[in-house]
Amino acid sequence: MDIDPSEANTIPELSRLAAKAYGNRSVLVDQGISLSFMELDAARIKGAQALIASGIGTGDAVGIWAPNIINWIVASLAIQTVGALLVPMNTRLKGSEAAFILNHAEIKLLFTVKEFLGIDYQQLISDEETPTLREIIYLDVRDSNASSWEQFLNRGSTVSIETLEQREHALTAESPLDIMFTSGTTGRPKGVVTTHGQTLRTFATWSRTVGLTKKDRYLVINPFFHSFGYKAGWLACLMRGSLILPARSFDISSVIEKIVSERITVLPGPPTIYYSLLESSFRNGRDLSSLRLAVTGAAPVPPELIRKMKAELGFDVVLTAYGLTETCGVVSICREGDSPELISRSSGCAMPGVEIKCVDSNGLPVAPGLPGEVWCRGFNVMKGYLNDPESTKETITSDGWLKTGDIGVLGEDGYLQITDRLKDMFIVGGFNCYPAEIESQLCEFPGVSRAAVIGVPDERLGEVAFAFVVADSNASLDTEAILAWSKENMANYKIPRKIEIVEDLPVNASGKVQKNRLRAICSDFLG
Numbered sequence: 001m002d003i004d005p006s007e008a009n010t011i012p013e014l015s016r017l018a019a020k021a022y023g024n025r026s027v028l029v030d031q032g033i034s035l036s037f038m039e040l041d042a043a044r045i046k047g048a049q050a051l052i053a054s055g056i057g058t059g060d061a062v063g064i065w066a067p068n069i070i071n072w073i074v075a076s077l078a079i080q081t082v083g084a085l086l087v088p089m090n091t092r093l094k095g096s097e098a099a100f101i102l103n104h105a106e107i108k109l110l111f112t113v114k115e116f117l118g119i120d121y122q123q124l125i126s127d128e129e130t131p132t133l134r135e136i137i138y139l140d141v142r143d144s145n146a147s148s149w150e151q152f153l154n155r156g157s158t159v160s161i162e163t164l165e166q167r168e169h170a171l172t173a174e175s176p177l178d179i180m181f182t183s184g185t186t187g188r189p190k191g192v193v194t195t196h197g198q199t200l201r202t203f204a205t206w207s208r209t210v211g212l213t214k215k216d217r218y219l220v221i222n223p224f225f226h227s228f229g230y231k232a233g234w235l236a237c238l239m240r241g242s243l244i245l246p247a248r249s250f251d252i253s254s255v256i257e258k259i260v261s262e263r264i265t266v267l268p269g270p271p272t273i274y275y276s277l278l279e280s281s282f283r284n285g286r287d288l289s290s291l292r293l294a295v296t297g298a299a300p301v302p303p304e305l306i307r308k309m310k311a312e313l314g315f316d317v318v319l320t321a322y323g324l325t326e327t328c329g330v331v332s333i334c335r336e337g338d339s340p341e342l343i344s345r346s347s348g349c350a351m352p353g354v355e356i357k358c359v360d361s362n363g364l365p366v367a368p369g370l371p372g373e374v375w376c377r378g379f380n381v382m383k384g385y386l387n388d389p390e391s392t393k394e395t396i397t398s399d400g401w402l403k404t405g406d407i408g409v410l411g412e413d414g415y416l417q418i419t420d421r422l423k424d425m426f427i428v429g430g431f432n433c434y435p436a437e438i439e440s441q442l443c444e445f446p447g448v449s450r451a452a453v454i455g456v457p458d459e460r461l462g463e464v465a466f467a468f469v470v471a472d473s474n475a476s477l478d479t480e481a482i483l484a485w486s487k488e489n490m491a492n493y494k495i496p497r498k499i500e501i502v503e504d505l506p507v508n509a510s511g512k513v514q515k516n517r518l519r520a521i522c523s524d525f526l527g
Contacts (some may be wrong), residue, residue, distance in 0.1 A: 002214060005204035005239040009173040010196040011080040012048075014238060015041045022214070022241045028234075029262075030070050030246050037241075040074070047078025049156030049164055054135065056109060058083035058167065061179060063107040064139075065089035065098065067116050068224050068246035071139035071149060073234050075111045076224075080196070082167050086178040087191075088225035091116060092508070097189075099128035105179050105191055105386060106132040113140040117249065173197025179386050180227065180325050191386030192325045199231060200239075202328040202380045205351050207236040209333045210295050210319055214241030217290075218266040219258055221247045221273060227329030232268065232295070242266070253282045260286050268295040272507055274309050275449055279473040292316045297323070302443040303344035310340075322347030322418055326395065326402055328380045332356065332416050346415040354378030358410045363397075371419055371434070374408040375401040407434055424515060426455025426463040428493040435515075438465055438494050445485050447475030452505050452513045453496065456522050466522050467496035470504060477501050 003021040008014035018027070019041035028035040035043065056062060062079045064086065066072050079086045087105045089098060102110070102125070110133060112121045122136055141148040177196045181189040212218070218237050222229030224246075237244045245262055247255065250273065258264060267273070274296065277283060294315045301320055309315045320343055323330035334348035350356045357365050358372030366372040377400045384392035396402050407420045420434035427433065435453035442451035450470040455463040471477045479499040486495045506517040 002241060003239070005200060005207075008200055010168075010171045010175065011077065011177065011200070011235075012044065012168050012171070014200065015044050015077055018238050018241065025214075025241070026243055027238065028070050028073065028244050028246075033070060035070065040077070043074045044077035044081055045161075045164065046153055046156050047074050048081035048168070049159040050153050051078055051082050051084065051109075052159045052163060052167065053155035054109060054152070056082060056084050058170070059176070060084045061087050061105040061107045063087040063089050063102065063105070063110040064225070065091065065093070065110060065112040065121050066139050067091055067113065067248040068220060068229065069113070069139060069248065070246070071111075072224050072246075073244070075139060076230075080177060081164070083171055083175060085176055085193075088178070088180060088230060090181075090225050091223065095124035095128050098125050099130055101181055101189065101191075102130045102133055108132055108134050110136045111139050112136060114138050171196065173200075176383070182325050190388060190391060193383045193386055194328050195383060198379050199235075199328050201353070202330050202351070203231050203236050204239055206232055206321070206330050206333060207240050209335060209351075211293065211317065211336050212236055212240040212242055212266065216240070216242040216265045216293070217245060217262055218242050219245050219247055219255070219262070219264045221250055221255065221267070221269050227323070227325060228268065231329050250276075252276045252280045256280065256283050256286055256288070259288050259291065263290040265290055266293045267291060268293075270507075270512070271296055271301055271305060274305060274313065277313055278308055279449070289314050294318045295321055297321045297347060301344065302440060303341070304443065306340060306344050319343060320347050322416060324404060324406075326382045326404075327376060328382070330380065331376050331404075342415060346411070346417045349414040349416065350376070351378070351380070354380055356410060356416055357401075358408055368410055368412040371407050371409050374404045374406045374416065374418070376404065377401045424454070426465075428455075428461050428464055433463075433465060433494055435465075438467065438490070438496070441490055441494075442467060442469060442482070442486070444489070445482055447472050447477050448482070450505055452515065452518055454515050454518050454522065458497070461493075464497040465494065467499045468502050468505060468518060469499060470502060
């Protein structure tokens with residue numbers, strides 16, 4: 001039988017429901033280890049008892065700084081069971097960046113790994129001041145070391161089930177669930193606080209809308225520290241009975257091998273993942289026919305990419321969605337029956353229970369079809385930024401509208417097209433320029449697979465466009481030809497004044513282009 005996620009008010013309730021419904025069916029497979037739904041729930045309980053024995057109280061913050069592994073999920077469920085707040089940490093953080101999060105969230109216990117991709121996370125923070133951090137537990141160590149996962153779990157034998165149940169039953173839908181930090185690409189990261197109930201409702205809707213089922217085998221490439229890998233990843237699988245197959249990092253040959261050997265059916269991710277699949281010679285002759293569902297976003301999705309994903313990669317369904325950390329990760333979603341044209345040009349319409357509007361600089365709604373800042377309101381809007389009432393007040397209006405900072409166009413049909421980040425907009429001779437619009441046009445040039453545009457200073461016009469383009473595999477690009485084409489196809493103020501052909505674009509772990517790094521590169525080019 002299937003479960004109804006709406007019957008659960010908290011994450012531990014969801015885990016119990018899933019264990020009862022799906023029993024001995026596998027929910028997690030990773031590097032030769034397999035857990036059933038019942039075994040995962042039992043591991044959750046054991047981890048929760050160990051947290052109580054370690055002195056973790058209701059409302060305490062507990063961090064996880066690790067790649068996508070089974071124990072990340074077990075530790076997360078345990079944290080959420082005892083009423084503590086999960087703080088996922090980006091595996092690309094440097095020591096000072098990690099220390100900022102550890103201190104701002106007042107993290108008391110940190111789960112990490114001994115090493116990942118040559119990085120020793122404990123060593124990174126060894127010289128940092130982290131006054132609230134009492135202990136580090138290694139998720140990937142199973143030896144006699146006192147900080148090993150095994151030793152940690154053994155502490156739980158001193159805590160009764162009755163004590164644990166008291167903690168768990170004190171939780172409600174309104175109990176804080178996690179603190180997820182924004183990417184920090186435009187400034188210091190902010191801690192976003194969301195609850196059990198709003199997270200469950202958001203991803204019950206998301207998983208139902210995209211059509212996730214108990215027959216699906218979901219390769220979770222998106223990092224668990226991001227909503228895409230955590231909430232739209234393993235948590236959504238727990239809701240729908242799907243099999244979770246975590247990927248520690250994105251290696252294209254390993255991903256293709258996994259698709260073939262594990263008969264992967266669901267592969268969500270940012271557009272960069274699909275570009276890499278399309279461009280890889282490693283997929284030649286390999287059977288990817290099991291793939292059926294892709295959900296993408298986090299960057300503009302050109303129509304040509306969607307056509308290739310269906311024609312060359314074999315996806316039956318390609319959907320786009322839009323969201324941000326401050327909305328539990330989702331605002332709008334396309335529907336399975338939407339036309340390819342609609343999916344190409346939009347990020348879907350608002351989830352039930354969520355409102356969207358586009359407004360001008362005075363906060364007044366603009367007419368359908370005109371660009372404006374996207375505002376949303378509904379059950380999915382965060383409770384606020386951690387210990388930052390001023391930023392919270394600046395971001396959420398008195399009547400509950402969240403200012404996303406994104407520029408979009410809302411059609412009369414209610415479908416939303418995200419055109420850019422408000423902070424990425426630049427002004428050329430008095431005209432507003434939105435990089436995503438120029439990037440989308442550049443991708444129409446034969447041989448261009450990806451593009452990124454930023455504004456750079458110009459004495460006469462104030463700012464002008466500087467474009468970085470990546471060639472399709474086997475394509476040869478010429479900057480003069482791209483420039484000539486741009487003059488034929490773009491308004492004069494949009495035309496890039498300089499074009500650089502690059503092998504790849506710098507992206508963060510969630511697939512977003514790091515435009516701050518492009519600006520640094522521009523400084524070198526421009527002297």
